[in-house]
Amino acid sequence: MxxxxxxxxxxxxxxxxxxxxxxxxxxxxxxxxxxxxxxxxxxxxxxxxxxxxLSGLSELTGVHDEGESLLIGALTTHYEVQRDHLVREHARLLCLATDTVADPQIRHRGTFGGALAHADPAGDLLAPALALDAVMVCRGPDGTREVPAAEFFVDYFTTALAPDELLTHVRVPKLPGWGAHYEKFNRVAQAWSIVAVAAALEVSGGVITDARVGLTNMGPTPVRARGVEEALVGQPATAEAITTAATRAAEGTDPTTDGNADAEYRTHLARVLTERAVTAAVSA
Structure with missing residues (x-):
């Protein structure tokens, strides 16, 4: 058309x-x-x-080291995020999630900030941004403001951006040494997530000392699996502890029923994929 x-x-x-x-x-x-x-x-x-x-605004591209965080330009392509050494070292979860976005052609053209501002609940970058406590840097007529990811995603395809605001950068706290994994379930290759789980964990002496878990497509916005995080922290990094924590994956979610899956199946997937993602992150 x-x-x-x-x-x-x-x-x-x-x-x-x-x-x-x-x-x-x-x-x-x-x-x-x-x-x-x-x-x-x-x-x-x-x-x-x-x-x-916005494609001509080179000032909105690239990954910059800001000490305790990375500043990623909104127009940085998925391909560039995938291969950036700073992202791989300090925010590996973003690389892993970006690897699953569509196909190479889309990843060479599509942008990190564009995907976040589009706010599709099945999109693969929203839950990782939420799990990593990313902060969205927005510019409008009144200047610049920063919005935490937890407040940025408002509803289906809706963000906290005002009509006259741009998402210019995304600030991502560094998590060096953390294990990470993105577990995605879809019907066919290169498709949107039916459900996916973004997990990042800090393990010290065989004990999980911090945990971040985000869920993709388990509601109108990405969701932090707070119950899973609470159940993991302070526990040994064992299969038994992970399995127990994963039973809380669907707490606080609002999965939909559509042509790909019903809400009950998505609830099941959230538990299974959380167990897989956390297990892989512990071993990473």
Missing amino acids: IPAAFDYVAPTSVEEAVRALAEGGEDAKVMAGGQSLIPVLRMRLAAPTLVVD
Whole structure:
């Protein structure tokens, strides 16, 4: 299909992009890599009056070391995140999750920030960002503000971004030496997650001293499996302890029933995949 007519601007600075969004109002859309927006436009599921193309803003690319955290530009592609040595060393969970995103063509074009701002609950980067306590750096007409991932994802395809704000960077705390794993269940290769689990653990002397577990597609937003985390911390890193903790995976979730799976099956998957992800993270 052919998209409905819209105006198009390609700003050369973040300030210019923010002005364009403010002028376009709620009918304006931001395009980063375009891997989510363009299909939606072609199917006429969205009909913006203005598209603001950010692809020329090189200031929003790259991974930067900020001491205790990494600052990842929103326009950094999935491919670049996968292969960045800083991300692999300090936030390996992001690399593992990004490895499962679609296919090489999409990973070369799609962007880290674009996927987060799109906020698809089946998307593979939301739960890792939540589990890692990432912070979203947003720029609007009133300046810059920072929003924790726990407050950024609001509902299906909805974030805390105002209509005239951009996601410019993502700040990710460093977790060097932590084990990590992303366990994804999907019907066919390169598909969206039916359920997935992002796990990062710190183990010292055979005991789990800290645990972060995020769930993909177990509700309208990514979910922290707090019950699992509480059950793991202070326990020996044994199969028995992990199995027991995984029984709490679905606590506080709201899985949907759709053409891929019903809520009961997703609840089952959350437990099974959590056990697998935590086991793999302990051994990583």
